[in-house]
Amino acid sequence: MSNKITELFNIKYPIIQGGMVWCSGWELASAVSNAGGLGLLGAGSMHPDVLQEHIQKTKKVTSKPFGVNVPLLYPEIDRIMQIIIEEKVCIVFTSAGNPKIWTKHLQDNGIKVAHVIANTKFALKCVEAGVDAIVAEGFEAGGHNGREETTTMCLIPHIRKMINVPLIAAGGIGSGKAMAAAIALGADAVQVGSRFAAAKESSCHDVFKQLIVKAKEGDTKLSLKKLAPTRLLNNEFYQKVLDYEIKGASADEFAELLGKGRAKKGMFLGDAQEGELEIGQVSAMIDKISSAKEIIDEMVSEYNSVVARMSNASF
Amino acid sequence: MSNKITELFNIKYPIIQGGMVWCSGWELASAVSNAGGLGLLGAGSMHPDVLQEHIQKTKKVTSKPFGVNVPLLYPEIDRIMQIIIEEKVCIVFTSAGNPKIWTKHLQDNGIKVAHVIANTKFALKCVEAGVDAIVAEGFEAGGHNGREETTTMCLIPHIRKMINVPLIAAGGIGSGKAMAAAIALGADAVQVGSRFAAAKESSCHDVFKQLIVKAKEGDTKLSLKKLAPTRLLNNEFYQKVLDYEIKGASADEFAELLGKGRAKKGMFLGDAQEGELEIGQVSAMIDKISSAKEIIDEMVSEYNSVVARMSNASF
Numbered sequence: 001m002s003n004k005i006t007e008l009f010n011i012k013y014p015i016i017q018g019g020m021v022w023c024s025g026w027e028l029a030s031a032v033s034n035a036g037g038l039g040l041l042g043a044g045s046m047h048p049d050v051l052q053e054h055i056q057k058t059k060k061v062t063s064k065p066f067g068v069n070v071p072l073l074y075p076e077i078d079r080i081m082q083i084i085i086e087e088k089v090c091i092v093f094t095s096a097g098n099p100k101i102w103t104k105h106l107q108d109n110g111i112k113v114a115h116v117i118a119n120t121k122f123a124l125k126c127v128e129a130g131v132d133a134i135v136a137e138g139f140e141a142g143g144h145n146g147r148e149e150t151t152t153m154c155l156i157p158h159i160r161k162m163i164n165v166p167l168i169a170a171g172g173i174g175s176g177k178a179m180a181a182a183i184a185l186g187a188d189a190v191q192v193g194s195r196f197a198a199a200k201e202s203s204c205h206d207v208f209k210q211l212i213v214k215a216k217e218g219d220t221k222l223s224l225k226k227l228a229p230t231r232l233l234n235n236e237f238y239q240k241v242l243d244y245e246i247k248g249a250s251a252d253e254f255a256e257l258l259g260k261g262r263a264k265k266g267m268f269l270g271d272a273q274e275g276e277l278e279i280g281q282v283s284a285m286i287d288k289i290s291s292a293k294e295i296i297d298e299m300v301s302e303y304n305s306v307v308a309r310m311s312n313a314s315f
Numbered sequence: 316m317s318n319k320i321t322e323l324f325n326i327k328y329p330i331i332q333g334g335m336v337w338c339s340g341w342e343l344a345s346a347v348s349n350a351g352g353l354g355l356l357g358a359g360s361m362h363p364d365v366l367q368e369h370i371q372k373t374k375k376v377t378s379k380p381f382g383v384n385v386p387l388l389y390p391e392i393d394r395i396m397q398i399i400i401e402e403k404v405c406i407v408f409t410s411a412g413n414p415k416i417w418t419k420h421l422q423d424n425g426i427k428v429a430h431v432i433a434n435t436k437f438a439l440k441c442v443e444a445g446v447d448a449i450v451a452e453g454f455e456a457g458g459h460n461g462r463e464e465t466t467t468m469c470l471i472p473h474i475r476k477m478i479n480v481p482l483i484a485a486g487g488i489g490s491g492k493a494m495a496a497a498i499a500l501g502a503d504a505v506q507v508g509s510r511f512a513a514a515k516e517s518s519c520h521d522v523f524k525q526l527i528v529k530a531k532e533g534d535t536k537l538s539l540k541k542l543a544p545t546r547l548l549n550n551e552f553y554q555k556v557l558d559y560e561i562k563g564a565s566a567d568e569f570a571e572l573l574g575k576g577r578a579k580k581g582m583f584l585g586d587a588q589e590g591e592l593e594i595g596q597v598s599a600m601i602d603k604i605s606s607a608k609e610i611i612d613e614m615v616s617e618y619n620s621v622v623a624r625m626s627n628a629s630f
Contacts, residue, residue, distance in 0.1 A: 001630050013630055120532055139454065140466040148533030151455040151466040153487035153496060154596045158532065160492075161600070172468035177475075181468060181496035183628065184621050217435050217473065218463030248563020281469045285476070304629045306499050311626040313498065314619045315316050315328055 004166040005189035008112060008132055009091055010065050012036035013300055014189030015179070016135075016168060017196045017292070019069020019093055020143070021045035021278070022267040025203035026057035028196060031292035033064040036300075039292075040093055044071045045264065048079040055087045065090055067112075072097025085109045096144065099129035107132070114168065118146025123159045131165065135191050138171030142194050142280035145222055145229045153185065160186030174282040176302025180310070183303075192295070194280040200291045205270030208277060211235075215283035226251040227258065233277035237262065319481040320504035323427060323447055324406055325380050327351035328615055329504030330494070331450075331483060332511045332607070334384020334408055335458070336360035336593070337582040340518035341372035343511060346607035348379040351615075354607075355408055359386045360579065363394040370402045380405055382427075387412025400424045411459065414444035422447070429483065433461025438474045446480065450506050453486030457509050457595035460537055460544045468500065475501030489597040491617025495625075498618075507610070509595040515606045520585030523592060526550075530598040541566040542573065548592035552577065 005014045017024065017032040019040030029039030041058065043051050051068070058066050068089055070080055073096050081102060084092060092106050095116035103113045107130070114133035115126045126134045136159050138152030139145060150158075152171040160167060169187035172178055174195035182190045197204060198212040211233060219234045223241045226249070232238045244254060258276070266275015290298070320329045332339065332347040334355030344354030356373065358366050366383070373381050383404055385395055388411050396417060399407060407421050410431035418428045422445070429448035430441045441449045451474050453467030454460060465473075467486040475482060484502035487493055489510035497505045512519060513527040526548060534549045538556045541564070547553045559569060573591070581590015605613070 001628055003628070138466065138468065140469050149536065150532060150596060150599075151453065151487055152468045153453065153466065153493060154455050154599065157490060157492045158600050172466055175472060177472045177500050178468060180499035180625070184495035184499050184625060185492050217465060221464065246563060248561060281465060284465075284469065285473050300630050307625050307629045310495070310499060310622050313316055313318070314622045315615050 003188050005133065005168060008166055009038050009067075011038045013296060015296055015299060016040065016189060016191040018170065018191050018193030019043070019067070020193055020197055021263060023197045023202040023204045024069070026054040026061070027201040027203060028199060028292060029054075029066050030058045030062040031199070031201040032196065032296065033058075033062045033066045035293040035296040037292075037296050038091070039066045040091075041066070041068045043068050043080055044074065045268070048076050048083055051080060052083045052087065055083070055089060059087075067091030067093055069093040069095065071095050072102065081106070084111070093135065095135075099126050099131055103129045103131055116170070118155070119148050119150060120158055120162055123163055127163050127165055133166040133168055134159065134163070135168040135170050136187075137191075138169075139222065140231075140281040141171035142197070142220070142231045142283070143278035145231055147225075147229055149222065149229075152182065156182060156185035156187050172280065172282050174280075174286060176299045176304070177306055178282070179299055179303045180306035192299075194283050195286055195295055196292065197279060198283075198286050198289055199295060200289055204267045207270035207272050208267050209289055211272060211277060212279055212283045212286055213288060215279065215286070217284045220279055220281050220283060224254055224258065227254050230276075230278060231280060233279045233283065235266075235275070235277060236273035237266070237276060318503050320448065320483060323481055324353050324382075326353045328611060330611055330614060331355065331504060331506040333485065333506050333508030334358070334382070335508055335512055336578060338512045338517040338519045339384070341369040341376070342516040342518060343514060343607060344369075344381050345373045345377040346514070346516040347511065347611065348373075348377045348381045350608040350611040352607075352611050353406070354381045355406075356381070356383045358383050358395055359389065360583070363391050363398055366395060367398045367402065370398070370404060374402075382406030382408055384408040384410065386410050387416065396421070399426070408450065410450075414441050414446055418444045418446055431485070433470070434463045434465060435473055435477055438478055442478050442480055448481040448483055449474065449478070450483040450485050451502075452506075453484075454537065455546075455596035456486035457512070457535070457546045457598070458593035460546055462540075462544060464537065464544075467497065471497060471500035471502050487595065487597050489595075489601060491614045491619070492621055493597070494614055494618045495621035507614075509598050510601055510610055511607065512594060513598075513601050513604055514610060515604055519582045522585030522587050523582050524604055526587060526592060527594055527598045527601055528604060530594065530601070532599040535594055535596050535598060539569055539573065542569050545591075545593060546595060548594045548598065550581075550590070550592060551588035552581070552591060
């Protein structure tokens with residue numbers, strides 16, 4: 001079976017691995033692409049030369065399509081985009097910025113562009129910018145998120161009703177059941193973050209992977225709302241954030257508490273208590289570290305079971 | 316097609332109307348039951364004699380099964396339960412309390428009991444209490460909600476994995492697409508609140524119905540977290556709540572701000588600005604006032620379309 005997204009990106013399954021900071025290097029992206037999904041390198045935690053190295057390594061180990069996720073607020077954005085074009089990367093996912101600035105330039109260089117949003121207002125801006133696909137990310141997703149707090153269940157059908165662009169659902173999706181739900185809601189594909197953050201090939205620290213596996217219901221919360229809303233995993237740093245929230249601290253106080261480099265400290269260097277650990281709500285259901293191929297095969301198999309079950313369940 | 320829930324309650328479609336305060340009187344409950352769903356009276360906003368009158372009126376206009384939703388913290392709970400048993404109501408949905416206290420007594424009187432929860436911990440307590448069904452309500456739902464903030468997308472598969480009791484999904488469900496998503500996630504049925512709050516037969520004030528129709532993305536937020544987390548619709552009262560949240564007000568200050576009778580003032584008496592307006596995130600997609608029968612027919616038809624589309628979309 002093929003659909004708008006599998007055709008657009010020339011992939012077998014409509015499963016895209018989120019281009020997450022500190023997790024999404026060449027090993028993860030190539031493993032996902034080799035297993036029939038779309039792997040993405042996460043430029044958000046890479047210096048330009050590091051990104052170039054990861055692109056080159058990915059090309060060596062897979063002949064399948066892969067892409068790069070680029071937060072548009074990145075300080076070295078011009079250099080990043082130059083490398084992507086020079087290295088002939090075919091697919092770019094942009095986030096955290098205005099899709100109008102880069103979309104056309106990338107497309108003129110033969111690149112397919114998807115942009116990540118969390119509300120219908122920005123979905124419409126994506127359409128104006130002429131993107132090839134939209135990633136709509138619900139409240140339950142890890143890391144940075146929208147201020148409207150709209151969940152995947154509410155966001156996807158709303159965007160689907162308004163626009164006709166290929167649509168990728170993100171947030172709360174780590175299983176074939178959730179993949180089927182997203183497609184029922186009107187998505188053409190899913191982007192999976194947390195489950196791949198805990199994959200064998202993920203480049204984050206093993207301490208972080210073990211924390212994802214151990215995470216229980218209610219262990220993540222959308223926090224730091226006075227800065228940029230971010231879903232964090234419960235640890236000592238997060239408890240400090242909660243204390244600040246209860247006492248009504250100012251944005252400046254939050255910025256000082258956060259400081260610099262906390263995400264790297266937690267996710268890449270494995271400081272379980274003082275690091276900033278970005279992960280989705282679905283971590284409560286992740287109970288093992290699997291390879292990217294195992295994750296994709298399991299999701300596709302479960303998705304097919306759900307479709308078979310539902311085919312016999314109409315009224 | 317039948318399933319565990321349609322068989323348990325002897326209904327045609329696995330669509331249950333939430334027993335919402337100030338909305339769910341005999342007109343709404345009977346209209347839903349007559350259309351093939353399960354209508355519920357909302358005892359949470361009724362004095363015992365008013366509830367008795369609504370039960371008797373409902374029985375006069377429908378021969379189909381219907382039920383009563385009872386918040387267990389209700390002050391006149393003994394009298395409420397006595398009336399329900401005397402009037403031979405067949406189905407009770409309990410919420411906001413311990414399911415162990417009433418479940419067996421109701422079942423001994425031939426009543427099927429469902430209990431509403433928002434996390435896996437209480438789902439397990441429901442199993443221990445021997446309930447006949449569980450309603451699992453996600454973060455996007457209107458009114459009172461869980462502290463874990465788990466969305467429907469994450470909550471339903473988690474509970475389904477742990478327990479085998481008939482499962483009803485709630486939160487974010489007002490369309491056939493969302494109904495299909497809930498069933499893909501592992502639910503046997505859906506409970507629909509907001510969409511029926513805005514139904515023609517809903518007993519809330521027309522001002523409130525018009526506000527639901529006008530509500531846009533981001534217009535509801537889970538608020539009053541220092542008291543009991545409650546999803547509210549944006550108005551002057553809600554803006555005061557937000558101001559209190561930003562400045563870190565205490566639980567006592569929130570309780571004083573809330574005062575008594577605000578939900579009645581907003582939802583039943585139609586005070587658009589000073590009333591407390593409880594509604595779900597899905598209100599952003601509700602754009603018309605329909606009859607209960609139109610809502611159910613539209614949901615079933617859309618659900619069947621989704622199933623037909625997905626039957627041709629496996630990998």
